[in-house]
Amino acid sequence: MRPWIEKQRNILDFTLSSLARRKGKNIALICVYTVLVVLLASVMFFTHALRKEAVLVLRDSPAMIVQRMVAGRHDLIPAGYADSIRTVKGVSAVRGRLWGYYFDPVVGANYTLMVPEVFEHPAGSVVIGAGVSRSRSAMTGDILPLRGYDGQLSYFTVAGILASDSELVSSDLMLLSEQDFRKLFNLPGGVYTDIVLDVRNSREIATVAGKIVRLLPDTRPISRNEVLRTYDSIFDWRSGIVVVILFAVALAFVIFAWDKASGLSAEEKKEIGVLKAIGWETSDVLWLKFWEGTVISLTSFLAGILLAYVHVFLTPAALFEPVLKGWSVLYPEFRLLPEVSAYQVATLFFLTVVPYTVATIIPSWRAATIDPDAVMRA
C-alpha cells in the first residue's frame, strides 16, 4: 500500500508543478469554476433555508381559513357564515378576520392592514411592522395619516412597532382597531374578510373542509396543510427564476466540459508524449490527469461552498437582494437561519466535481493511448 501512496504523491507533485507552469490559465479556471459553484450553492442554500423557516413559522397558522367566493373571486364573508360553521362537528374557535391592503402613495408601498383579535390600544392608534416604520420613518408616538375610502385623511398615532425579529412575517403589517378598519374602508358591520377556525382533531381537517363546502357551497376552505405546501414548493428548483439560474450554470458547465472533452491543447499533448517517451505508463498519465481534475474541481468546490455559506448566511445575500427586492419599496430585512444538509452538499458535489473530473479523463485517455512519437510530431 505504501509504495502505491508514494507513487500517487509523486504524480500529485508532478501535477501541481505542471499546473503551476500554466499558472494564469489555471487560476482563471479555478476562479470561474468557484463562481459557478458559489452561484449554484447560494441558490440551493437560500431557497432551502427560506422554505425551512417558512414551514417552522407557519405551522402555527390557523388550522383552516374559509373564504367566500363571488363570481370566482374572494369576497367579504357575512358573520352568519361563522354561525353556520360553528354547527359543524369538530370545529372550534371560529372567528372572523378583518384584513386588507392599503396603497401608500407617499412611499409607493402596499401595507397589509389587519385587525387583531385583541387590540390593546385606543381607537385612532396603529401598531406597525418594522418595514412600515422604516419606509415612513415613523416611530412610536408619531402621527401617521391614512386616506380613507372617501379620500379624507384619518390620522393615527403609532402606538408601537412590531419586533424586528418577526419581520419575515410582519414587515408590512399595520394593526388597528376594528372600528377604525371599518371606518377607513367603509365596511359595514357583520361582514369579515374571511373566517378562521380550529379543528379539534387534526386528522379530520379534510372531512371538516368537505362538510363546510357542502353546508356553504360558495365558500373555499384553505387548510394549514395547503398553506405549508405552498411554502414547501416556494422557489422550487423546477420553477421561476431558480430554473433560469440553474440552466445558466448548467450551460456554463457544459461549455467547460465541452472545452475539456473536445481535446487537449498541443502543449498538453506534447507533455503526454514526452512522459510516455520517458517511460510513463498509460495508467500513470491517466492518474496525472485525474489528479489535475481533482485539484482544480475540489479546490473550487470547497472554496465555492464556503463562499456561498458566507454569502447567504453571514451577509444579507448581496447577490440575490436586488433580484428579490425587485420593485419592492418595502422589503423585510431578515437573516435566514443556516440550514445546510449533507444531501445538498452531496448533490452539489455530483453536479460539479464529478462531471469535470470525468471530462478531463476522457481526452487524456485518448491522447495517452496513441503512440508517443505521433503525439509529439502532431
Add this chain to the structure above:
Amino acid sequence: MRKSTLFFAFLGFLAIALVFAATDAAYRRGRSAEHLRSSSVLVRDLALTDLCLFSEARYTRHPSQADLHTPFQDHPFALEHFPSGSLLTPPAVLKERYAPVD
C-alpha cells in the same frame, strides 16, 4: 516541503473552515429559538398565513390565499404585471387537478 504536502494542508484548511461553518450553523440554529418564537407567536395571535416577501401584488403577498382567478385579475389573457410574479410561481395547491375538466 513537497507540493503535495502543501496541497493537502490547503485542503485540510478548507475542510476545517467547512467544519467551522457547520458549527456556526448549529450555534445560530440553537440561538434562533427566541427569533422563531417571536414570529410563531405573531403568526398564532394574528392568524397569519404568509411570509411578507413581496408586497407589490396580493397574490405574491399572500400566495396561499390566492384564488383561481388571480392570473386574470385585470382581464382574460392579461400578462403578468408584477416582477415578483416571475419569482413566485403559483402554489402547487392551485395547480392540482382533481378531476378531468374536458
